[in-house]
Amino acid sequence: MRILASSIFALALLLFVSHRANAQMFEPGETGSQKIGTNCVVYHLRKDKISNDSDIGLQCQSKKGWPATSHDVPFIVLPMMSALYNAERAYCGSPGCSAPNKDVRLVLIGDPLPNLSITSSKAKAGEDTDSVTILITTTLIDFVLRTGHLVLNDLLEDAELAPQGFNAFLNNQRSLGGKSCSLPVQWNNLSVSKKINEDTIFRIAMTSFQILFAHEFAHLLSNQTCGYKKDPKLSSDANTLGLEKACDHMAFTVLAKQNMAMPLFFTAALVAWENYIILKRPQLIKDFPGGELKFREAFPSLQFRERAGSSVSEWEQSCKQNPNVPMCNVWQDAVRYARKLIASAPPAACVP
């Protein structure tokens, strides 16, 4: 497995492609952020189009939220914005190309649930431009950064790092199940093991952010359907899972053409995400405005292991056909490892 670790480091370097944004868009690190409400930070990514943000204000007034300013730091924002641009470029050639002449907003929301969405809105009175909004919660950002780091700790096969590895993390999640538990939702992303540098975490995180954002662009560019046709014979949950998997497939296909579809760390983020929701679900439903029905509407498909499994199978297929590309470096070991993560036992729910 040592070989896997060193190859993954090399792979992460290869996958990190930084191009210049086109002239209409801010470079990562060039745009300033604005605070909205109690718990949001917004970045306007297109230089000449700015809407007044009134349409996103409501979601940024949560009493239970916390300021997203904790995540408004270069360590987090730079890889996220680079990944966003890479994902969009994979679809149509350049940052901003999927939303020409629209204000493109990246919004960080301080929120205890991992979540991500993309929406398109028409200009309101007093605004001169339509907008596209990509919302990402601080907790999802934590999952991406933290799980990438944890997996690397395990891949290094160093006894000293094992307590900070992904397996130890999964064991801890399982130990919380079945009792009353309070889960950490704000993690310290900035503490890095001695044997891993920040730059590596950065690059590893980008591999997952690219897949997440490419999935969102798939929604945006296909009128939210990703080409999936609802089957009236299926439950609404099954239809939603079908739709999400169709978007994952679109994302994988475009990223693979650019050598950016390497879902190993993405898998770890999805497994941790599913476990977290399983643990918290009784409490979440209790707290969710509108109760269980509204919760299920807001989070219709939580089968992240299933989605991760499909992405890993696509990766395997793609690498069997075309093994000599960077995203297929050590794919056999990496696919085996990803499948082990997916097969790991989930925790029982916490007692609210």
Ligand SMILES: [Zn+2]
């Ligand atoms: Zn989706």
